Amino acid sequence: MPSEDMQQYMSVFLDEATEHIEKLEQSILSLEHSCTSDLLQEIFRSAHTLKGSSRAMGFGSMGELTHAMEDIFDRLRRDELVVTHDIVDALFKAIDILKSLKEEIANGGVDQTDTTEIVKLLRGLIDPSASPTRIADSSTVCTEKPISLTQTEQIAISDAISTGAMIYDIKVELDKDCVMKSVRALMTLQRLETIGILIHISPSEQALEDEDFEFSFELLLATDKSIEDINAEITGISEISIVVVTPYRAMIGMPASVQTANVGTICEADSVPSPDIEHSPIREKPQKMEDEESSKEEKKMTHHVAQTVRVDVGRLDNLLNLVGELVIDQTRINQLVSQLHSPLDEEIKELLQEAAAHFGRITGDMQEQIMKARMLPIDNVFNRFPRMMRDLSQKLNKEIDFVIWGRETELDRSVIEVIGDPLIHILRNSVDHGIEAMEQREAAGKPRCGTVRLGARHEENYIVIEIEDDGAGIDIAKVKSSAVRKGLITAEIAERMSDKDATNLIFHSGLSTAEQVSDISGRGVGMDIVRNNLIRFGAIIDVDSRPGKGTRFTIKLPLTLAIIRGLLVRVVSGVYVIPLASVIETNIIDCGSIHVINGQEVIMQRGMALPLLHLDNLYYSERETSTVRQTSTYIVVVGSADRKVGLVVDSMLGEQEIVIKPLGKYIGDIRGVSGATILGDGRIALIVDVNGLIAIAHEEKVKTYVS
């Protein structure tokens, strides 16, 4: 069982493990295409770090598995092994097991999954004729007290100096009562590796890992950072009693000056080193411990080193809410200022206005910055697809070139969270249904290897994601006949249906054109769920297909789910917001042109009957709505291409960005209302649930709906 002391490292460990596993997975994938030494080095390092930290945390299985993986990477980077399909497959298997191990650790704190088999598999891949034991780290040779360096290390030092880096000798001593020496030591190494290159570790890293050392260890670090930076990195680790950082004089082999101090007061006030000063004799006599205040200052400064922080999303949400409050207050202040009358000094009024305007600008900037802080590149979703596509193409025996573009396109993390699953569905469909079998492709004069392209780009206030394949395209005749057979449409309608509309039939539930139901797709539920999920958060999906050439899905997503653009309309006494993403057009219509068909009010628009929905009847009782019918009225046409409805409103108030707020448990689900927002003047406006309204319009006559 992990001790309490260890518990505090658990989350850090898990975060790091996640990152390393992800990195490994991606690197292994690219290993198949291009096997460069840089890449191998990177993979090796990831595996090595993961091994070290999992062992330090006492997760034996994970340590063992990563050790076996590390061995493979080690052979690969030393050219003792060549990348083969088998190796990559085995490594992927290992990654999957690593993932489940990590999950187990996250959930219960114990890694239970049996790793013997996979370790055996990995070990078996290593040519048995090669030396069976790992070559000991070169640093194990030199554990004597004065640092003696191997030739490689000396070369590394001169290399580092030639690039302008400084070499520092770092002596670290742990508290005598430190219970987890290896954890502290490895943390020290890890932190230092983030700011430079560790050239020499004494005793060896292996020994540190195995807790095979007293309380101190010594390192040589090549870095372009200052002594303060180094100290700052190390002082964050607890249970370290003394850190001594000295510039290392490679040429003479003797430390230049010595700085000894207790943790926290390490840095001398004047020790801002530039390479020149560092080598000059002036450095020999710093005003040692001259003033306590300056060392306190330094202590404060050392905490400013970190470049990034992990922040709980909840906090960002809170911040956004608070800024929303500020915006509202600012509007109120402006209103109040404008209401001030003569008794108040004109000058003061002017100053007040100025202050209010400034306040407004700052709030606007703050809102923007916080929104930016919530943004992530879409690669966070995209990066898990290459692996999936590889597995799929193998399973289906299809060759697929999977191209991703626009990885860096940023969007709010609320959207990132929901977009993954729909994309998986569509990609699976593209591989399974879109791309033809290899023989078929050849017969059609296409390259054997199919291409699937996934990409993202910004377009005004939206993100557009495209999934494109060069497969067979959607067979319209087949879709139509399938729809007729399943009773979705009549043969007569199918006959008249445009190709575009027919293509859109794939989004209906219960329609699959795949002849065989596979476990990849083809149960006829995929695209239906995809579209419903997308619509739920205000996205629009469109499909475009050319027979024999391929299919392209286009998804238009809002940048964020927390803030949307809405069209503000007035209905009776209330202000309502219609999400702009679902607005097709707005019109003024002549009330005389309204027809009633089967009790449903419609207007004819471009030859199509558009059902009308009176929001006042829907939201208010008869007593509250005015009985006087105007001669003309405003309508807002909402919905998607095949399911449109016209909302009758009293007036349009313009469009605006709004922050969506839930109505809360107490009010519960109100049909036709999806949430609320707070307007600039502090009033609440309800958000119209367009899909709910369309459902209402389709299932019953509006008139009977009024209670």
Next chain:
Amino acid sequence: MPSTISMEQEEQFVVFRLAGEIYGIPITLVHEIIRYREITRIPRSAEYVRGVLNLRGQIVPVIDLRKRLGLPSAEETNSSRIVVTEVEENIVGMIVDAVTEVLRLPFSRIEPPSDLIVDVEYDLIKGVGKKDDQLVILLDVSKTVHLENK
């Protein structure tokens, strides 16, 4: 701990007026008291739910306490207040005619509801407190804000 033998156990109540009667709810359940302000109607919600209001960015449902208790409705006045309560993590506001005071009531002065009070939904009353010669109707806040059909 020094014992307070002579001190009787007591509870504090926020006391408000509603249709000529005096009511109290435990102060521990009161989140805050605000002036009456515009409330946004929610279509097709329960009849006594007046709507929602914006409490520093939070959307808070408000009930019309007169309607809830079956009392005749009245226009809001300058002294009208919204008592915002928090019960089981639900924040709900109640419209009252006026908030008068915070009252300490020893347990001995609280009695179970009697059938003397007939104008009001009986099962929403927890008890009756006596202060001088006045009766304070103590509401069961949890039952009062609870929507019976939810």
